[in-house]
Amino acid sequence: DAKTTQPTSMDCAEGRAANLPCNHSTISGNEYVYWYRQIHSQGPQYIIHGLKNNETNEMASLIITEDRKSSTLILPHATLRDTAVYYCIVRVGHNNDMRFGAGTRLTVKP
Amino acid sequence: DVKVTQSSRYLVKRTGEKVFLECVQDMDHENMFWYRQDPGLGLRLIYFSYDVKMKEKGDIPEGYSVSREKKERFSLILESASTNQTSMYLCASSRAGTRNTEAFFGQGTRLTVV
Numbered sequence: 001d002a003k004t005t006q007p008t009s010m011d012c013a014e015g016r017a018a019n020l021p022c023n024h025s026t027i028s029g030n031e032y033v034y035w036y037r038q039i040h041s042q043g044p045q046y047i048i049h050g051l052k053n054n055e056t057n058e059m060a061s062l063i064i065t066e067d068r069k070s071s072t073l074i075l076p077h078a079t080l081r082d083t084a085v086y087y088c089i090v091r092v093g094h095n096n097d098m099r100f101g102a103g104t105r106l107t108v109k110p
Numbered sequence: 111d112v113k114v115t116q117s118s119r120y121l122v123k124r125t126g127e128k129v130f131l132e133c134v135q136d137m138d139h140e141n142m143f144w145y146r147q148d149p150g151l152g153l154r155l156i157y158f159s160y161d162v163k164m165k166e167k168g169d170i171p172e173g174y175s176v177s178r179e180k181k182e183r184f185s186l187i188l189e190s191a192s193t194n195q196t197s198m199y200l201c202a203s204s205r206a207g208t209r210n211t212e213a214f215f216g217q218g219t220r221l222t223v224v
Binding site: 030031032033036041042043044045046049051087091097098099100101102103 | 114139143145151153154155158166168169198202206209210212213214215216217218220
């Protein structure tokens with residue numbers, strides 16, 4: 001099963017881009033990379049996912065390296081409300097159960 | 111708007127009580143999941159279900175059981191609650207048959223066993 005590695009914490013200035021890295025060097029060819037975030041005391045919120053191409057939606061962009069061993073979540077203009085724990089997940093298991101790691105605690109500062 | 115609804119936001123139960131945590135989703139999803147979340151340990155999978163009456167153990171099933179009698183509802187049961195089951199419990203659902211689909215989470219139930 002592919003595991004992910006993320007930095008424990010990061011800071012970002014309000015209005016600047018937040019770039020959150022994730023390493024998934026053992027990812028298989030058909031496994032997707034998912035990003036979720038969790039704001040204190042709430043359930044995890046889906047952000048974005050991708051297989052090999054870069055993806056963008058209204059919340060964020062996902063850049064996946066060509067060898068698929070790492071990815072970066074980009075929040076283009078971070079706000080204070082983006083302060084949360086961000087989880088990078090590779091879906092594993094024959095029923096696609098999701099295993100969460102420790103995530104990155106992003107703090108957006110004024 | 112898609113919804114995963116957990117029956118209670120906060121619960122306080124006594125040691126030894128039988129506790130039911132209920133989760134309902136309105137997206138006709140085949141897969142449903144129960145996690146618990148503890149400080150420093152992150153989210154850990156307790157059980158998941160891929161169809162009505164079907165279930166599989168996750169990473170920490172001891173002390174828990176589940177029930178899925180209808181597609182939209184997935185219940186987590188603590189047969190005899192203990193203080194070490196004090197935690198945040200999160201339910202999620204997703205479509206089956208593909209890895210190209212996100213899971214949606216409920217808001218969580220914070221259970222305290224006293």
